[in-house]
Amino acid sequence: MVDFAGYALPARYRGIIVEHQQARNAAALFDVSHMGQIRICGPRAIEAIESLVPGDIAGLAKGRMRYTQLTNENGGILDDLIVTRLDGDDVMVIVNAACKTADVEYMGSVAEAFGCQLSIDDGAALLALQGPAAETALAAVVPGAQGLMFMEADAFQWEGAPVWISRSGYTGEDGFEISLPAEQAKKFAEELLANEAVDLSGLGARDSLRLEAGLCLYGHDIDTTTTPVEAGLTWSIGKRRRQKGGFPGADAIRQQLQNGVSRRRVGLRPEGRAPAREGMEIQACNGEIIGTITSGGFGPSVGGPIAMGYVTTSEAAAGNTVLLILRGRPTMAEVAKLPFITPQYKR
Amino acid sequence: MPRTYFSEDHEWIDVEGDIGMIGITDHAQDQLGDIVFLELPEVGTSFAKGDELAVVESVKAASEVYAPVSGEVVEINELLKDNPDAVNKDAEGDGWFVKLALGNVTELGDLMDADAYKALVDSQN
Structure with a gap:
């Protein structure tokens, strides 16, 4: 407990x-x-x-x-x-x-x-x-x-x-x-x-x-410093709401929807078996710091380590290779499409 | 017959001659839960007592394992590379981590025997 x-x-x-x-x-x-x-x-x-x-x-x-x-x-x-x-x-x-x-x-x-x-x-x-x-x-x-x-x-x-x-x-x-x-x-x-x-x-x-399943955990993957657009949750914003606003932060969110965002939440598949953990730094291949892990661990159904985090938009494409610093050791990771598994929702 | 000692950090060490085989206790693996990865040192690395010897990654978190005595790594358990769950299945047997050539056998005197270790675990529950 x-x-x-x-x-x-x-x-x-x-x-x-x-x-x-x-x-x-x-x-x-x-x-x-x-x-x-x-x-x-x-x-x-x-x-x-x-x-x-x-x-x-x-x-x-x-x-x-x-x-x-x-x-x-x-x-x-x-x-x-x-x-x-x-x-x-x-x-x-x-x-x-x-x-x-x-x-x-x-x-x-x-x-x-x-x-x-x-x-x-x-x-x-x-x-x-x-x-x-x-x-x-x-x-x-x-x-x-x-x-x-x-x-x-x-x-x-x-x-x-x-x-x-x-x-x-x-x-x-x-x-x-x-x-x-x-x-x-x-x-x-x-x-x-x-x-x-x-x-x-x-x-x-x-x-x-x-x-x-690629679902956010509040206080980790999303919080007051992240917006729904950065978090990849724009699908949850209604069309009418995008047009008419009328909710807190509507101006900021509509501007992001129109002009894009500087960082995005992505899935990550570290190479090897060592899990990446929340708070670890994400670097581009040239060593530039491009973001942070917000959730990380081992995916039993994936059969390996998986993580989510925010990276600079230019590095956020699925298939892109980034570096994670796992306990001081640079480890390659691939930006992966979320979710990591195929959801089985009954629609 | 090897003699087994236990540390307060929930490691065990089986000593035979001047070689000590080290692992974590069954109690420790139970507390950590499913182990998915182990970072073990390389053969030839030397450790002082209390140095970080290995890292155990469970589904939830990473935990450090400290050298219960000083020494030089002479062998690591290759089984754990692909089967980290061997630690969950048999922590005090097949799930051993490393063998050390002991640097200072008098350090063993600071460790506990099985009865003292059991009393420690019971007192923590």
């Missing part, structure tokens, strides 16, 4: 690699109850959330979800989040544990200005069931859940308790995230674990899975 933002998190059960493969080959169950589950309710809730993020939320149908970011006036990222459209204009927002308190305060004051109420689901647990066997395993416990498509969510019942299920995750696999009252969570988890295709995986495996 490790302490993370005040939560005792299971980092490892049996071993990161076997827990990683559990999600790639069968179904892995993660406890991600540390994530913040927030609701913004009121007739102007869509307006309120769109004043905070560059994502197109008004264009979401009920029960559909979208990945977006809380941006600041410079276009920097305060947090990344998933917004789900509920009934009417109400939305549900899942945020990072470490940012939860700040997000609630910030979004709460904005919600209030729009005459909306923000509430936090403190009593709800959040489980993630990820992997090719997730659909069958979950459908056996909650019939109907298999009808959801990727980035779609709906309300279900389980033994009289309300469960909110979304087809989403942080692993690059097909899978689900299940929000339910904390007091029911243990029994629900045990029922899933009774299926031989399901086993527990910890936050260590979650990290290697998301790195292979």
Whole structure:
């Protein structure tokens, strides 16, 4: 167990690699109850959330979800989040544990200005069931859940308790995230674990899975000093939002979209077996410093070291060779397309 | 019969004559988790007691291994180049790191025997 933002998190059960493969080959169950589950309710809730993020939320149908970011006036990222459209204009927002308190305060004051109420689901647990066997395993416990498509969510019942299920995750696999009252969570988890295709995986495996899937970890790959454009997240900025703006940092982001950026987030495949780690320097072949690693480790499914980092745009093309300084030793690395694995989302 | 000593940094050393075979303990490999890469020194390199002898990379992090005694590397475990997980499977056997020609056998007196090491690990749990 490790302490993370005040939560005792299971980092490892049996071993990161076997827990990683559990999600790639069968179904892995993660406890991600540390994530913040927030609701913004009121007739102007869509307006309120769109004043905070560059994502197109008004264009979401009920029960559909979208990945977006809380941006600041410079276009920097305060947090990344998933917004789900509920009934009417109400939305549900899942945020990072470490940012939860700040997000609630910030979004709460904005919600209030729009005459909306923000509430936090403190009593709800959040489980993630990820992997090719997730659909069958979950459908056996909650019939109907298999009808959801990727980035779609709906309300279900389980033994009289309300469960909110979304087809989403942080692993690059097909899978689900299940929000339910904390007091029911243990029994629900045990029922899933009774299926031989399901086993527990910890936050260590979650990290290697998301790195292979090319997904950003807040506070590492993205933060207030990086913009969605630099981070390669422009796909998450709605067309209407690009044209009309109306979110913090819109001018800066639109200017970057038009004129390009000086650095970009890239994937990296170091040669050999030694993993690159966060904070290590990236150099061009001529020795010029061109960036820094923001996440790095070993990719169990890739079968070798993988990393992400920011490099000068002129060096960011896939296939380009750069140098990493691994513990004082220059090591060649190839700029690689993200994700490192082929996602198995059910679209 | 070789005699085995243990360090506070969770290394073991099997001493036979003036050669010491060094590795990390089973407890250490369990704490580190899946080991994916080892940086071992070259044969012929000399180390003072406490010098960085090797680097162990697990999925999560890199950890240094310090020389429990001084000496010169006479052999490294070639098996670990392609099979770093041998350390996870058999830390105190097939997963040995290096053999050192001991520089100063009196340094062994600063190390622990198996019982003292077990007591140390128990006290840390």
